[in-house]
Amino acid sequence: MSAEKPTAARRRDWLNRFGPFLGLLFVSAVFASLRWETFTSWVNIEIMLMNTTVVAIAAFGMTLIIISGGIDLSVGSTIALCTVVVALLLNAGWGPLGAALGGTGVAALAGLVIGLLVTRVKLTPFIVTLGMMGILRGAAKGLADQKMVRTEKTWLNDLLALSSESGQVLPIGVWLTLGAGLMTAGVLRYTRFGRHVYAIGSNVDTARLCGVRVATNRVVIYVLGAAFAGLAGVLQFSYIGSGDPTGANGMELDVIAAVVIGGGSLSGGEGTVLGSLIGALIMTVVDNGCTKLGLPDWVQDIVTGGIIVLAVTLDRLRHRRGR
């Protein structure tokens, strides 16, 4: 095959694929060199993985949504609502599995509403999900009567138990996250639905011209995205051990940030599950590392914000060269 500038192009592909990973290595190396003992201990690594699960699972759903050119600002509220629903169902006598599925189902239903409003009423996702953010948060508070919903301990609470307590190699929640990630990545790469998600996000008119069922696909995407948020809610419930209607506040921004740091483009057509996972890990590592260094909260905020801007800037530069 004739090649104009194969090396430059290959370097770019390489950067696209491994850029976020290099970023993760870099921040890890910085903190590891500063606080070798505490930062690199097995327990700390386990804690970091654990702390990543909620954002990471929600980010897998958000990856689908963002690749398709959409956005979901209601994820934080969905997670909170889900923890409340799970807690209430447990208290109503449901089994742990039923309660978890119930919570995820309610989240998926919220996604269905978003999808229908976006495709049938043709509202912009930003506005719809901004509204849903308030509605779902309100619903969570109402259902929980503005209080934490306490429950009896079940195996749901052990999903994110440390290995020293449970005897597992890693908490079950971490395995669950990896499994969900693998599945999503597989769907995106190896199914017709996955290719349609990329096509819709890259150019919705092309997708329409090629006979892709744009509206149906978008509804499915929002339902899946919200279901992932529900699953994240189940893990959140496991982590805090009760239904918290005011929890996960602003988490939607962490989730979106994870996708963007991982190479997702808010104009659609780009993003990978692996990238989003790495994006979520980068944020946890920074969080954890700053705490280990004893840096105050506000420094962490600035560092995390800076990384988001840096990631998007690098992405922009990469694209400019590509054109």
Added chain:
Amino acid sequence: MSETRSSARLEMRGIAKRFGPTIALAGVDLQVHAGEVLALIGENGAGKSTLMKVLSGAHRPDQGRMTVDGRPYHPRDPLDGREAGIAMIYQELALAPHLSIAENVLLGREPRRKGVVTRRVLHDAASRSLDEVGLGELDPATAVGRLSIAEQQLVEIARALASDCRILVLDEPTSSLTQQDIERLFALIERLKERGRAIVYISHFLEEVARIGDRYTVLRDGSAVGSGRVSEVGHDELVALMVGRNVEELYPRSERHPGEGLLTLEGLGSAQGLSSASLELRRGEVLGIAGLIGAGRTTLLRTIFGLAPVRSGTIRVGAYSGPAAPRRRWKQGLGMVSENRQAEGLATSQSIADNLTLSNLDPLGPGPLVIPARRDRSAQRWIEALRIKCRGPEQRVVELSGGNQQKVALGRLLHHDVDVWLLDEPTRGIDVGSKAEIFQLIDRLTTGTGPEDSTRKAVLMVSSYLPELLGVCDRIAVMTRGRLRPPRPVNELDEHSILLAATGASEGEEASG
């Protein structure tokens, strides 16, 4: 002004410009004198637009130099170009539709009295140039969005005159005008000429060039391949210069034997400017649709393909009848290539393989699965059949040249193996080489010797470029204001009769309505 005719108002020397792998301009020389019209002609993609963007300051040339009235001219951006007295009137007009005529004419250079822009001062200042273009009788407070396209174009020219432009560039100014408006425009150009302005007139209508041009320069594939006085050159000579090969070679035409009807329209109408269209497209033929921009040609194709709603009439595709969404149309054996590659035709940030296979992922894996290796193998086949220059199926479409992008858009129809090809401006903005290959493909499709090497196809093709339609099609139907005239065999038609049909009918309608 007391300039001698010999010293050029504008001189461009050795202008070269590349975009990535594409050489857009390969050292072009061009001269325009005060008081003359230079006709800049060439096929789509020959480099006319790029050259004019260099002139306006929108692109910086890689090599070459320019002088305006003997002074060196190095624009850094379009603002520099405007200050040097260069005004561009593009096909897509650049007016603010909500602002008034006067505000548009003086946009960015509003006259102020004591720091305040008053309406009266504005109107006084605008009226002179409005008079000059023949819009003196219009109220300068009218919002521009309410004017006709022709009037808007004149407002743009008035804006150029108000900024005291020395060089006026008109890019395909007649492509959406009626015959009457064209006459008005030509009269204006004559007046501007007499007042010593230099005009660059871009067109591929050679009859217009013969009427309005004083000198011509022909561009082909980024080089100036000929120039001289319009009065000393013949029509065929210009065509040969533009195409760079003889006409039979560019437009191959095997013997075609149209078979059964594949697509039948009866009184098809749509809300978006299509009032009535009837035709029968037969297997093994190329049917062309001619007409002005905005006549409803694109809407016709979009209505057939389910991208625009059917308001009246019927569509029959083989055994199926009635309207259908694009998804169904593909299944019925129809495929469409959009007139706008970037905005609709291709998902340019995705790979060649993804774009080629998007409409038909079924054969690429069992059930809902798509196996990347199989997709790439499929894509590789079309890349080779269409000779798409690329690094491989995984390369992103955005990195390809226009011609290769268009081949990807066409390749999608091969991959889907459709019987009816709906092509909207299939050669817009691509180089002559790719163009020739696409015409060859179309010819092979009709005789059943295409890369798919199976049945004969039927092609319905919209084009604004008449020589192309005349060269490729078996029959041509002319569209005016949403009405499709009955198709006529191509040997009964020529450029003149088609143009007359395309513009003349609209005048008749105006008179009757």
